Amino acid sequence: MSAEYVIRSIRADEWPAVKEIRLASLQDPVAHVAFLDTYDHASGQPDLFWQERAADAAEGVLERQQIVAEEVGGRWVASLVVLVEEAGAVGAMGDVSDVRQGHVVGVFVRPEVRGQGLTERLFASGLQWAWGVADVDRVRLFVDERNGRAESFYRKFGFVPTGKSVPAPGNPDARELEFVFERS
Template identity: 30%
Template sequence: MAFTIHRPAAADWERFRELRLRMLADTPIAFGETLEQSLLYIDEEWQIRAANANAGDSAAVVAVAEDGEWIGIMRGYRSTQRGPMLVGVFVDPRHRGSQAGVADALLDGIIDWAREMGSPVLRLDVHAENPRAIAFYRRRGFAPTGKILPYALPPYGDEVEMELRL
Protein backbone atom coordinates (compact mmCIF):
# COMPACT_ATOMS: atom_id res chain seq x y z
CA MET A 1 0.00 0.00 0.00
CA ALA A 2 1.29 3.43 -0.89
CA PHE A 3 1.57 6.14 1.74
CA THR A 4 3.00 9.60 2.17
CA ILE A 5 4.76 11.21 5.11
CA HIS A 6 3.11 14.31 6.54
CA ARG A 7 3.98 16.71 9.36
CA PRO A 8 0.77 17.22 11.35
CA ALA A 9 -0.53 20.70 12.11
CA ALA A 10 -3.18 22.18 14.40
CA ALA A 11 -5.90 21.61 11.80
CA ASP A 12 -5.21 17.85 11.95
CA TRP A 13 -6.35 17.54 15.57
CA GLU A 14 -9.25 15.12 14.92
CA ARG A 15 -7.04 12.66 13.01
CA PHE A 16 -4.34 13.16 15.64
CA ARG A 17 -6.86 12.21 18.37
CA GLU A 18 -8.20 9.22 16.46
CA LEU A 19 -4.72 7.81 15.89
CA ARG A 20 -3.68 8.40 19.51
CA LEU A 21 -6.73 6.48 20.76
CA ARG A 22 -5.91 3.59 18.40
CA MET A 23 -2.32 3.60 19.68
CA LEU A 24 -3.39 3.36 23.30
CA ALA A 25 -5.90 0.60 22.58
CA ASP A 26 -3.32 -1.42 20.61
CA THR A 27 -0.26 -1.11 22.88
CA PRO A 28 -1.16 0.10 26.38
CA ILE A 29 2.41 -0.43 27.70
CA ALA A 30 4.00 2.04 25.32
CA PHE A 31 2.76 5.59 25.67
CA GLY A 32 2.84 6.77 29.28
CA GLU A 33 -0.89 7.36 29.51
CA THR A 34 -3.98 5.20 29.42
CA LEU A 35 -6.78 5.00 26.92
CA GLU A 36 -9.18 5.82 29.76
CA GLN A 37 -7.29 9.05 30.52
CA SER A 38 -7.21 10.08 26.88
CA LEU A 39 -10.93 9.49 26.38
CA LEU A 40 -11.57 12.18 29.00
CA TYR A 41 -9.70 14.94 27.13
CA ILE A 42 -11.85 17.68 25.66
CA ASP A 43 -11.43 18.85 22.06
CA GLU A 44 -9.28 21.81 23.12
CA GLU A 45 -6.69 19.46 24.65
CA TRP A 46 -6.42 17.57 21.36
CA GLN A 47 -6.17 20.85 19.44
CA ILE A 48 -3.28 21.95 21.67
CA ARG A 49 -1.52 18.60 21.30
CA ALA A 50 -1.80 18.68 17.51
CA ALA A 51 -0.64 22.31 17.38
CA ASN A 52 2.40 21.50 19.54
CA ALA A 53 3.39 18.38 17.59
CA ASN A 54 5.75 20.37 15.36
CA ALA A 55 6.40 23.43 17.52
CA GLY A 56 9.55 24.50 19.32
CA ASP A 57 11.84 21.58 20.05
CA SER A 58 9.26 18.98 18.99
CA ALA A 59 8.70 17.11 15.77
CA ALA A 60 6.09 14.69 14.53
CA VAL A 61 5.65 12.76 11.32
CA VAL A 62 2.66 10.69 10.29
CA ALA A 63 2.20 8.14 7.55
CA VAL A 64 -0.95 8.75 5.53
CA ALA A 65 -2.45 6.03 3.33
CA GLU A 66 -3.81 6.83 -0.12
CA ASP A 67 -7.35 6.93 1.31
CA GLY A 68 -6.33 9.59 3.88
CA GLU A 69 -6.19 7.26 6.89
CA TRP A 70 -3.35 7.96 9.31
CA ILE A 71 -1.52 4.65 9.62
CA GLY A 72 1.48 5.56 11.74
CA ILE A 73 3.21 8.24 13.75
CA MET A 74 6.54 8.99 15.39
CA ARG A 75 7.36 12.00 17.48
CA GLY A 76 10.48 13.56 18.87
CA TYR A 77 11.26 16.17 21.46
CA ARG A 78 14.44 17.63 22.88
CA SER A 79 14.97 16.67 26.52
CA THR A 80 17.15 19.15 28.35
CA GLN A 81 19.00 16.28 30.05
CA ARG A 82 18.98 13.53 27.41
CA GLY A 83 18.91 15.34 24.07
CA PRO A 84 16.60 14.35 21.21
CA MET A 85 14.15 11.63 22.25
CA LEU A 86 12.04 9.41 20.00
CA VAL A 87 8.55 8.98 21.50
CA GLY A 88 4.99 8.12 20.52
CA VAL A 89 5.91 5.42 18.01
CA PHE A 90 3.00 3.56 16.43
CA VAL A 91 2.22 1.80 13.16
CA ASP A 92 -1.23 0.35 12.59
CA PRO A 93 -1.07 -3.47 12.75
CA ARG A 94 -2.29 -3.74 9.14
CA HIS A 95 0.78 -1.79 7.97
CA ARG A 96 3.56 -3.27 10.10
CA GLY A 97 6.60 -5.12 8.83
CA SER A 98 9.76 -4.16 7.02
CA GLN A 99 8.14 -4.88 3.64
CA ALA A 100 5.53 -2.17 4.24
CA GLY A 101 8.25 0.41 5.01
CA VAL A 102 6.02 2.60 7.18
CA ALA A 103 8.09 2.45 10.36
CA ASP A 104 11.33 2.95 8.44
CA ALA A 105 9.98 6.03 6.63
CA LEU A 106 8.71 7.54 9.87
CA LEU A 107 11.98 6.89 11.69
CA ASP A 108 13.93 8.45 8.81
CA GLY A 109 11.92 11.64 9.37
CA ILE A 110 12.72 11.76 13.08
CA ILE A 111 16.39 10.96 12.47
CA ASP A 112 16.55 13.88 10.03
CA TRP A 113 15.02 16.14 12.69
CA ALA A 114 17.53 14.98 15.33
CA ARG A 115 20.43 15.60 12.94
CA GLU A 116 19.10 19.09 12.18
CA MET A 117 19.29 19.76 15.92
CA GLY A 118 23.01 18.99 15.74
CA SER A 119 22.84 16.07 18.11
CA PRO A 120 25.24 13.12 17.84
CA VAL A 121 22.64 10.72 19.29
CA LEU A 122 18.90 9.94 19.27
CA ARG A 123 17.53 8.16 22.35
CA LEU A 124 14.33 6.32 23.20
CA ASP A 125 12.78 4.35 26.03
CA VAL A 126 11.01 1.11 25.14
CA HIS A 127 9.12 -1.23 27.43
CA ALA A 128 11.17 -4.36 28.09
CA GLU A 129 8.08 -6.47 27.27
CA ASN A 130 7.75 -5.05 23.74
CA PRO A 131 10.03 -7.39 21.74
CA ARG A 132 8.63 -6.34 18.35
CA ALA A 133 9.60 -2.71 18.96
CA ILE A 134 13.00 -3.66 20.38
CA ALA A 135 13.73 -5.79 17.31
CA PHE A 136 12.83 -2.89 14.99
CA TYR A 137 15.07 -0.47 16.88
CA ARG A 138 17.97 -2.94 16.86
CA ARG A 139 17.53 -3.48 13.11
CA ARG A 140 17.81 0.28 12.63
CA GLY A 141 21.02 0.52 14.69
CA PHE A 142 19.78 1.44 18.16
CA ALA A 143 21.62 -0.23 21.04
CA PRO A 144 20.74 -0.49 24.73
CA THR A 145 22.67 1.96 26.90
CA GLY A 146 22.33 -0.13 30.05
CA LYS A 147 19.98 2.40 31.64
CA ILE A 148 16.72 0.88 32.93
CA LEU A 149 13.76 3.03 34.00
CA PRO A 150 10.57 1.95 35.76
CA TYR A 151 7.38 2.20 33.71
CA ALA A 152 4.90 4.20 35.78
CA LEU A 153 1.62 2.60 34.66
CA PRO A 154 0.15 -0.90 34.99
CA PRO A 155 1.36 -3.46 34.17
CA TYR A 156 4.49 -1.56 35.26
CA GLY A 157 7.77 -3.32 34.46
CA ASP A 158 10.86 -1.68 33.04
CA GLU A 159 11.74 0.52 30.12
CA VAL A 160 15.07 0.09 28.39
CA GLU A 161 16.93 3.15 27.13
CA MET A 162 18.34 2.70 23.62
CA GLU A 163 20.35 5.10 21.49
CA LEU A 164 21.36 5.57 17.90
CA ARG A 165 24.62 7.31 17.04
CA LEU A 166 23.89 9.81 14.27
Protein backbone atom coordinates in the same frame (compact mmCIF):
# COMPACT_ATOMS: atom_id res chain seq x y z
CA MET B 1 4.09 -1.25 -0.73
CA SER B 2 5.06 1.62 1.62
CA ALA B 3 5.57 3.93 -1.40
CA GLU B 4 1.81 4.57 -1.20
CA TYR B 5 2.33 6.62 1.96
CA VAL B 6 3.40 10.22 2.48
CA ILE B 7 5.67 10.70 5.50
CA ARG B 8 5.42 14.22 6.89
CA SER B 9 5.11 16.50 9.90
CA ILE B 10 1.62 17.30 11.10
CA ARG B 11 -0.12 20.67 10.86
CA ALA B 12 -1.68 22.34 13.90
CA ASP B 13 -5.18 22.21 12.37
CA GLU B 14 -5.04 18.40 12.10
CA TRP B 15 -5.93 17.86 15.74
CA PRO B 16 -8.87 15.51 14.95
CA ALA B 17 -6.43 13.13 13.22
CA VAL B 18 -3.97 13.49 16.13
CA LYS B 19 -6.78 12.43 18.45
CA GLU B 20 -7.90 9.55 16.23
CA ILE B 21 -4.48 7.93 15.85
CA ARG B 22 -3.66 8.39 19.52
CA LEU B 23 -6.90 6.69 20.56
CA ALA B 24 -6.22 3.89 18.06
CA SER B 25 -2.72 3.43 19.53
CA LEU B 26 -4.15 3.15 23.03
CA GLN B 27 -6.30 0.20 21.90
CA ASP B 28 -3.26 -1.80 20.71
CA PRO B 29 -2.72 -5.03 22.70
CA VAL B 30 0.65 -3.76 24.02
CA ALA B 31 -0.57 -0.24 24.82
CA HIS B 32 -0.20 -0.93 28.55
CA VAL B 33 3.58 -1.32 28.14
CA ALA B 34 4.09 1.05 25.22
CA PHE B 35 2.30 4.25 26.29
CA LEU B 36 2.03 6.31 29.45
CA ASP B 37 -1.69 6.83 28.98
CA THR B 38 -4.90 4.83 28.74
CA TYR B 39 -7.72 4.88 26.24
CA ASP B 40 -10.25 5.81 28.93
CA HIS B 41 -8.19 8.80 30.07
CA ALA B 42 -7.33 10.06 26.57
CA SER B 43 -10.83 9.62 25.16
CA GLY B 44 -12.18 11.87 27.92
CA GLN B 45 -9.97 14.82 26.98
CA PRO B 46 -11.69 17.93 25.58
CA ASP B 47 -11.04 19.23 22.07
CA LEU B 48 -8.78 21.97 23.46
CA PHE B 49 -6.41 19.30 24.77
CA TRP B 50 -6.07 17.79 21.27
CA GLN B 51 -5.76 21.20 19.64
CA GLU B 52 -2.88 22.12 21.95
CA ARG B 53 -1.26 18.71 21.51
CA ALA B 54 -1.28 19.15 17.72
CA ALA B 55 -0.08 22.76 17.83
CA ASP B 56 2.78 21.86 20.19
CA ALA B 57 4.20 19.22 17.81
CA ALA B 58 3.33 20.67 14.40
CA GLU B 59 5.48 21.64 11.46
CA GLY B 60 7.65 24.61 12.38
CA VAL B 61 7.82 23.82 16.11
CA LEU B 62 11.46 23.32 17.14
CA GLU B 63 10.98 21.62 20.53
CA ARG B 64 9.01 18.60 19.30
CA GLN B 65 7.65 17.19 16.09
CA GLN B 66 4.97 14.64 15.30
CA ILE B 67 5.72 12.70 12.13
CA VAL B 68 2.98 10.67 10.46
CA ALA B 69 2.55 8.26 7.59
CA GLU B 70 -0.53 9.21 5.60
CA GLU B 71 -2.15 6.85 3.11
CA VAL B 72 -3.96 7.85 -0.06
CA GLY B 73 -7.27 9.28 1.12
CA GLY B 74 -5.75 11.00 4.14
CA ARG B 75 -5.92 8.40 6.93
CA TRP B 76 -2.88 8.33 9.18
CA VAL B 77 -1.50 4.83 9.56
CA ALA B 78 1.60 5.50 11.66
CA SER B 79 2.96 8.17 13.95
CA LEU B 80 5.87 9.08 16.19
CA VAL B 81 6.93 12.15 18.13
CA VAL B 82 10.47 13.45 18.60
CA LEU B 83 11.01 15.64 21.67
CA VAL B 84 14.12 17.79 22.09
CA GLU B 85 15.90 17.49 25.42
CA GLU B 86 18.55 20.10 26.23
CA ALA B 87 21.86 19.07 27.85
CA GLY B 88 21.59 19.46 31.60
CA ALA B 89 17.80 19.57 31.58
CA VAL B 90 15.58 16.94 33.14
CA GLY B 91 14.53 14.58 30.35
CA ALA B 92 11.17 13.02 29.60
CA MET B 93 12.03 10.05 31.84
CA GLY B 94 13.14 12.21 34.77
CA ASP B 95 16.87 11.83 34.12
CA VAL B 96 19.45 14.49 33.27
CA SER B 97 21.19 14.20 29.90
CA ASP B 98 24.77 15.23 29.27
CA VAL B 99 24.04 16.07 25.60
CA ARG B 100 21.38 17.81 23.56
CA GLN B 101 19.29 14.97 22.22
CA GLY B 102 16.06 13.90 20.62
CA HIS B 103 13.72 11.54 22.42
CA VAL B 104 11.33 9.39 20.38
CA VAL B 105 7.97 8.74 22.04
CA GLY B 106 4.47 7.71 21.05
CA VAL B 107 5.44 5.29 18.28
CA PHE B 108 2.45 3.58 16.69
CA VAL B 109 1.94 1.70 13.43
CA ARG B 110 -1.46 0.25 12.64
CA PRO B 111 -1.34 -3.55 12.60
CA GLU B 112 -2.54 -3.85 9.01
CA VAL B 113 0.49 -1.93 7.65
CA ARG B 114 3.23 -3.46 9.80
CA GLY B 115 5.99 -5.37 8.04
CA GLN B 116 5.95 -3.26 4.84
CA GLY B 117 8.97 -1.06 5.55
CA LEU B 118 6.77 1.83 6.62
CA THR B 119 8.15 1.95 10.16
CA GLU B 120 11.67 2.32 8.78
CA ARG B 121 10.57 5.26 6.63
CA LEU B 122 8.80 6.86 9.58
CA PHE B 123 11.90 6.56 11.78
CA ALA B 124 14.18 7.80 9.00
CA SER B 125 12.02 10.91 8.71
CA GLY B 126 12.03 11.42 12.48
CA LEU B 127 15.82 11.16 12.57
CA GLN B 128 16.14 13.48 9.59
CA TRP B 129 14.09 16.09 11.48
CA ALA B 130 16.18 15.54 14.63
CA TRP B 131 19.50 16.01 12.82
CA GLY B 132 18.49 18.67 10.30
CA VAL B 133 15.98 20.86 12.12
CA ALA B 134 16.50 20.23 15.83
CA ASP B 135 20.27 19.77 15.38
CA VAL B 136 20.61 17.21 18.18
CA ASP B 137 23.68 15.09 18.92
CA ARG B 138 21.78 11.82 19.31
CA VAL B 139 18.28 10.39 19.51
CA ARG B 140 17.14 8.11 22.27
CA LEU B 141 14.08 6.17 23.25
CA PHE B 142 12.96 3.95 26.07
CA VAL B 143 11.26 0.61 25.57
CA ASP B 144 9.57 -1.49 28.22
CA GLU B 145 11.49 -4.72 28.67
CA ARG B 146 8.19 -6.59 28.11
CA ASN B 147 7.71 -5.05 24.63
CA GLY B 148 9.85 -7.42 22.58
CA ARG B 149 8.23 -6.42 19.28
CA ALA B 150 9.32 -2.80 19.65
CA GLU B 151 12.76 -3.64 21.04
CA SER B 152 13.44 -5.95 18.09
CA PHE B 153 12.57 -3.20 15.60
CA TYR B 154 14.70 -0.58 17.39
CA ARG B 155 17.74 -2.88 17.37
CA LYS B 156 17.23 -3.77 13.71
CA PHE B 157 16.92 -0.09 12.78
CA GLY B 158 20.22 0.74 14.48
CA PHE B 159 19.37 1.89 18.00
CA VAL B 160 21.76 0.39 20.55
CA PRO B 161 21.16 -0.24 24.24
CA THR B 162 23.05 2.04 26.63
CA GLY B 163 22.72 -0.26 29.62
CA LYS B 164 20.68 2.39 31.42
CA SER B 165 17.14 1.73 32.57
CA VAL B 166 14.40 3.34 34.61
CA PRO B 167 11.44 1.81 36.45
CA ALA B 168 8.46 1.29 34.16
CA PRO B 169 5.71 3.74 35.13
CA GLY B 170 3.01 1.98 37.11
CA ASN B 171 5.04 -1.24 37.54
CA PRO B 172 8.07 -1.06 39.84
CA ASP B 173 8.98 -4.66 38.94
CA ALA B 174 9.47 -3.83 35.25
CA ARG B 175 12.14 -1.68 33.60
CA GLU B 176 12.27 0.63 30.59
CA LEU B 177 15.52 0.21 28.69
CA GLU B 178 17.28 3.16 27.05
CA PHE B 179 18.42 2.86 23.42
CA VAL B 180 20.31 5.52 21.42
CA PHE B 181 21.05 6.28 17.80
CA GLU B 182 24.14 8.48 17.43
CA ARG B 183 24.42 11.12 14.73
CA SER B 184 26.96 9.98 12.13
